[in-house]
Amino acid sequence: MSEETKAPEATKATEETPEPVDPRIEKANGQLELVKSKVVAKFGEEVIEEALLAKFQPTLVIQNERWADVVEFLKVTDELGFVYPEAMAGTDHMAKGYFEVYLYLHSFVLDMDLAVKVRTGREEPSIPSVTHLFSGVNWEEREIFDLLGVPFTGHPDMRRIMLEDHWQGHPLRKDYVVKD
């Protein structure tokens, strides 16, 4: 790679420690607490398995069984208003023993992005569908089902979307063996 030769070994940029109080982190923390408190007030402590900041991104991990309810609450509650589904992705965390689905929502009321995640075991995975809330995640859920093998219960059209119907296995699983 020729660009690597252009950039010599200096890696100081990444070694610099961030300032003790980053205003962006403070802001994100505030947003996270706000959303978390609303969700907890409605559903109780146990629906949020984890609440964290991924860099500056408020992220909530939602209990699998209440996933659709919580997302609906986030969408329909006026003071939250997470009405815009920006992205959805599924990841196979094989070492940790679960699949994780990531939904990235935007609220125009709060002017913030929220990442909500849901996990399901690698044996007999299943996640409630949120297609009835966001028509735009219909194909995203199909894609996750196709490539990761996580069926979404309540999805109107749970078929493979990218690969052929007779395809064996789900390529984005980490234990998927690529055949020649």
Next chain:
Amino acid sequence: MAEIRTEELLMNIGPQHPSTHGVLRVVVKVDGEIIRDVEPVVGYLHRGTEKLAEDLQYTQIIPYTDRMDYLASMINNHAIVNAVERAMDLQVPERAEHLRVIVVELNRIASHLVFLGTYLLDLGAMSPFLYAFANREKIIDMFNRISGARLTFNYMRVGGVKWDAPEGWVQDVLDFIAHLRKEMNMFHELVSGNEIFLERVKGVGIYDADTALNYGLSGINLRATGFNWDLRKNKPYSIYDRFDFNVIVGEKGDCYDRYVCHMSEIVESMKIVEQAAQQIPDGPVMGKVPKILRVPAGEYYSAVEGARGELGLYIVSEGKDKPYRMKWRRPSFVNLQILPKLLEGQTMSNLIAVLGAVDIVLGEVDA
């Protein structure tokens, strides 16, 4: 008199069809010329980019991004380098940032020109296609000079750009923009007032902002409804906050508004290119980056405003030199979902008009 027995006809439009813009298949149930049911079938161009990316270093992924939205490869490049730089907190030299903005906006213009040309071709007018492509050709030539490629540029690197602009290139860009201004006027004269064209696109394929948001539409498909949402303004990245440009929004959300938005966005992109070309400083085009890029462990989502909407990139990293998981939020893929809703009860001719206006690139739909 006995009633005439009629039957619904099941038609497979595509994957080899002149107007599906690639290998899209649309299964259509028609009653005469009236469409009763539509199901888009995708996946004919699926290359497993996301799976491939898991075995590649970040720099090695960049050429794969060229192949997704192949009409706007520069923007794809920008999406990935921007995501990695944000995750790693890397600084990009000023000159590189300006060059990026220039090529990205030029590529947006080129992509919109392809839209205009092919859309008019879908509607049966052949000349605008050639006019649009003649101008796009000039942009492609300029990209050829700066990156050495005409379609899959592989121009950007994490921390900067691969090549500095050749001698006189920036001035040529400015000259081209002046030339394109005149050409756009000609395009307006030829197309924008054409009665038949207006009849074909006005009031066709209407949806409102709420529907668009619910479907996760982005880019012009969202803005055509009058909803002001442009990542360049709303979530500024790169150096877009320094430039003076307007976000173009439509009124009704029909195909005509989408056409007008494309036309006006070309003008706005020309403004950005001009400002960037005038302000471009001297200096290096590659910042200080580590030899091997290791994104710190964690999850990152960042998006840029692509030619077709929000081009997002979700990276799960374990701190290695390769991503653990890389998901592309492809605007065409998301936007295409609204097609069945728009087409029920329409005629066959409108299918082409609506599909063309949704403006998809199959390389991006299937990734």
Next chain:
Amino acid sequence: MVEFFSWLDKPLELSTFLNMVIGAVIVLAFILGVVTYTIYFERKVIGWMQWRVGPNRVGPLGLFQTVADVLKLLIKEDVVPAKADRTIFLIAPIITFFPSFMVLAIIPFTATHIFTAASNVGVLYYIALSAMSILGVVLGGWASNNKYSLIGGMRSAAQMISYEVPLAMSMLGVVLLAGSLNLVEIVEQQKQFPYVWYIVPQALGFIIFLISAIAELNRTPFDLPEAESELVGGYFTEYTGFRFAFFMLAEYVYVFAMSALGTTLFLGGWEGPFLPGWLWFAIKVSACIFFFFWVRATMPRIRTDQLLVFSWKVLIPLSLLNLVITAVVKYLI
């Protein structure tokens, strides 16, 4: 020579019959040449309008491009789809192609109309025969057993039915003025007082004629039966080789025939000062053909429902109005 070929007022004997056959063959050969260079002309003109050069490889200036294309089509395999209705599939191009040549019998090319049957019902003859071509299109679309072809054929039928009416009615205005259905007579009438071509008193009729003619010819913006971007190829999606060539040939012969008819009815036919009649005729016909190509290079395609609405709600009332005004004015003068 002229005397030899004038068979109109002679009894039907072997020699006159031979003359008729020879005359027909000459017209046929002539028209084939015209069509060849009409296609070349179209590609060059549209190329010029679209910043391209058009064909320029085969022969000097690409003059033999069409010949090469036709040769290619003739030596191609004649594919009949397995599930097609074979008989109808095979004869459909012939049904389309046949009337396109027959209508040329009544076109008066020059003042000394050698090969022209100066029929007393020339206008009716043209309308009646040109309407037959559509049968071939519908049958071809049906017999192909292809859904695109079927829809193309159906569209074509709807379009023809709708546009035959205004086309015929726009001609009736001229017929009223000239007082004759004979095309030769109509040209002769335009030479007399008030010494203007019928395009002046029949301006509205001419516009209606042009629009309907484009629709009859299936050309942009009314090329719905073919509609490449929607129906792939429309009714001739499944046709290959020389059967496809027949459809194309018929289309271009009609372009010529329709231009010739328009020239005869509205532009004074062969009549004009200084130049010989046949040259005037050629110039006027070329102008009409150029107009068709020009429109093709400029316009997008109209939608089916708009097409029908435009015919029934705009063109037909207008042509009726034109007819009534013509009749009233003619009565008063």
